[in-house]
Amino acid sequence: MQMARSNEQGVSNVELLHAIALGSKDAERLLVEKYYKNLFFILRSQTQDNSLSEDICQETFLKVIEKARSKEIRNPEAIGAFIRQTGINILIEHKRSIARRKTYSSDTIDQHEHLKQSSTLHHIHSAKLVEITQQIIRELPTERDRTILHDFFLQGIEKKVICQQQGVSAAHFDRVLFRARQRLKQALAIKLNVPPGECNLYHILSTLLTYVCLSQWMKIYGSYSERLF
Amino acid sequence: MYDLDDPEVQQNFAHRYIHNLLEADEQVAFEEYLMEHPKLIDAIETDKLLARGLSLVETTTSKQTGIQRSSWLGWLLAGASVAYLSMFAIGSLPLQTKQLDGIDRVVYIDDIRSADPVQKRILLSSRSEKMVLMLSTDLGQAGPFNIKISQLDSGDLVAETKNAKQTETNDIVILLNTELFSPGKYQLTTKDSSSQVQTTTIIEFVDEKGEQ
Numbered sequence: 001m002q003m004a005r006s007n008e009q010g011v012s013n014v015e016l017l018h019a020i021a022l023g024s025k026d027a028e029r030l031l032v033e034k035y036y037k038n039l040f041f042i043l044r045s046q047t048q049d050n051s052l053s054e055d056i057c058q059e060t061f062l063k064v065i066e067k068a069r070s071k072e073i074r075n076p077e078a079i080g081a082f083i084r085q086t087g088i089n090i091l092i093e094h095k096r097s098i099a100r101r102k103t104y105s106s107d108t109i110d111q112h113e114h115l116k117q118s119s120t121l122h123h124i125h126s127a128k129l130v131e132i133t134q135q136i137i138r139e140l141p142t143e144r145d146r147t148i149l150h151d152f153f154l155q156g157i158e159k160k161v162i163c164q165q166q167g168v169s170a171a172h173f174d175r176v177l178f179r180a181r182q183r184l185k186q187a188l189a190i191k192l193n194v195p196p197g198e199c200n201l202y203h204i205l206s207t208l209l210t211y212v213c214l215s216q217w218m219k220i221y222g223s224y225s226e227r228l229f
Numbered sequence: 230m231y232d233l234d235d236p237e238v239q240q241n242f243a244h245r246y247i248h249n250l251l252e253a254d255e256q257v258a259f260e261e262y263l264m265e266h267p268k269l270i271d272a273i274e275t276d277k278l279l280a281r282g283l284s285l286v287e288t289t290t291s292k293q294t295g296i297q298r299s300s301w302l303g304w305l306l307a308g309a310s311v312a313y314l315s316m317f318a319i320g321s322l323p324l325q326t327k328q329l330d331g332i333d334r335v336v337y338i339d340d341i342r343s344a345d346p347v348q349k350r351i352l353l354s355s356r357s358e359k360m361v362l363m364l365s366t367d368l369g370q371a372g373p374f375n376i377k378i379s380q381l382d383s384g385d386l387v388a389e390t391k392n393a394k395q396t397e398t399n400d401i402v403i404l405l406n407t408e409l410f411s412p413g414k415y416q417l418t419t420k421d422s423s424s425q426v427q428t429t430t431i432i433e434f435v436d437e438k439g440e441q
Binding site for chain 2: 035037038039041042045049051052080081083084129130132133134136137149150152153154156158159180181184185
């Protein structure tokens with residue numbers, strides 16, 4: 001609990017790994033909370049496979065925490081890069097041997113709850129998304145702005161090229177994208193019942209994530225408390 | 230090596246990351262940066278969602294607006310065409326003579342993940358239409374999927390497709406011709422080959438008279 005409060009004020013990776021080496025379960029939990037979503041996003045981008053990404057995330061954190069416990073992580077400042085590389089290595093290994101599925105496990109490490117924060121967006125139903133997007137398109141003042149969105153998001157054309165082709169400034173381009181993103185976030189905030197002032201998508205998803213984490217950890221601490229009292 | 234704290238550089242990298250255009254060393258640098266900057270992940274997710282929304286909108290409106298189809302849509306339609314053609318592997322199905330020159334209608338069925346059968350009403354117009362069924366699958370379902378559509382009462386198989394794969398947004402795309410259906414209830418069964426999980430959706434086709 002002490003670690004949780006400290007982390008809100010910004011605990012360094014060095015302190016986090018030091019605490020893990022001393023056996024702090026809080027620190028292990030914080031490490032997973034801090035990096036799980038990021039690793040999952042990267043792996044999913046590479047695999048397009050949610051369940052495989054989750055498996056590899058789980059395996060990655062088991063390995064990383066074991067190494068942290070035994071003080072084998074040489075550069076704590078770069079723990080993020082280390083976690084990513086561990087995940088990528090496991091993915092490469094998996095690709096080399098598709099038949100060999102996840103076999104790594106340890107009964108001495110808590111099986112952390114899968115933090116599906118980044119995948120929450122994939123639950124947005126297609127019909128609803130069409131409705132929101134159509135609204136966004138309708139609100140664009142000119143055909144040129146609609147072309148900008150289309151070329152950038154669907155054709156993958158770079159900003160510089162689009163600005164040249166459409167004869168618009170970088171500032172105008174940014175404004176079109178900013179408005180579209182803001183409207184999408186606002187629409188999602190309404191859908192997810194988040195107060196309008198907190199329409200940052202990251203905040204929305206973080207709120208969901210915190211809820212998932214707390215639910216999981218309440219279960220763990222709840223059973224622990226029952227044994228104590 | 231790269232100044233990823235610069236918003237312009239960041240936007241450029243994020244855009245090229247989404248479209249798989251980064252060089253290997255750029256990708257490593259960007260992903261290491263992402264590990265420490267989850268808010269950027271949020272921005273990328275927003276852009277991906279916008280791209281998905283625009284793709285879906287384009288699917289439904291490309292005939293009217295004349296917008297050039299994206300590569301994603303091309304892929305989608307190619308996949309749909311395969312599914313469409315595989316439907317006609319069943320000998321009892323009526324042959325389709327028209328070319329695949331466009332889609333008349335897109336119907337979203339978002340709840341095949343549900344354990345309980347859900348019911349979806351689809352209006353049959355008097356003319357033959359090409360209809361895309363978009364089935365949203367559960368995140369845990371890896372596929373490929375075997376899909377059957379049969380009459381609810383008689384159990385007669387109307388259409389079938391095997392080894393249908395999901396799009397990157399976890400949708401299965403099926404192209405059907407409404408000529409295959411008459412007013413009444415149909416059972417759409419989706420079986421995940423990997424998990425063997427089977428889900429059922431009831432689709433009710435109604436004609437304009439029935440709708441009123």
